[in-house]
Amino acid sequence: MDYKKVKTDTTAITRTKNDFYALTGNIYETVVVLSKRANQISLEMKDELDKKLAEFASPSDNLEEIFENREQIEIAKYYEQLPKPTLIAIQEFLDEKVYFRRPDAEVIN
Numbered sequence: 150m151d152y153k154k155v156k157t158d159t160t161a162i163t164r165t166k167n168d169f170y171a172l173t174g175n176i177y178e179t180v181v182v183l184s185k186r187a188n189q190i191s192l193e194m195k196d197e198l199d200k201k202l203a204e205f206a207s208p209s210d211n212l213e214e215i216f217e218n219r220e221q222i223e224i225a226k227y228y229e230q231l232p233k234p235t236l237i238a239i240q241e242f243l244d245e246k247v248y249f250r251r252p253d254a255e256v257i258n
Contacts, residue, residue, distance in 0.1 A: 155232060155237050155240060155241075156240070157232050157236050157237055157239070157240035158232065158236060159230070159231075159232045159233075159236070160236075161236065164239070168243060169242075172242070172245065178251075179242070182242065182247060182249045183235070183238050183239060183242055184238075186238040186241065186242070186247050187234040187235045187237070187238040188234070190234040190237050190238055191234040194228070194231070194234065198224070198228055201224050202221065202224065205218060205220065205221050
């Protein structure tokens with residue numbers, strides 16, 4: 150997923166509480182859905198970052214080489230500028246792009 154293309158704020162803003170009731174009807178259920186989605190996004194971002202940084206792994210620990218690696222610095226700056234996973238999850242939820250289900254609501258015959 151390209152997180153740079155997500156149209157969301159990069160800082161926390163005040164939101165209307167009633168917007169979060171629309172899909173679930175329960176604010177606590179909404180918080181659970183948002184936290185699980187934020188964890189998923191966070192893990193995806195971490196895996197992507199680890200893959201990019203694995204290219205720069207060196208077999209020896211040379212401090213001068215580590216501090217002078219400009220590509221690693223650029224990658225770090227890119228990920229620092231991205232919106233936080235929680236903000237991405239909130240935007241996806243409000244745009245109704247998050248799929249969730251209630252296991253207890255399903256009828257088993």
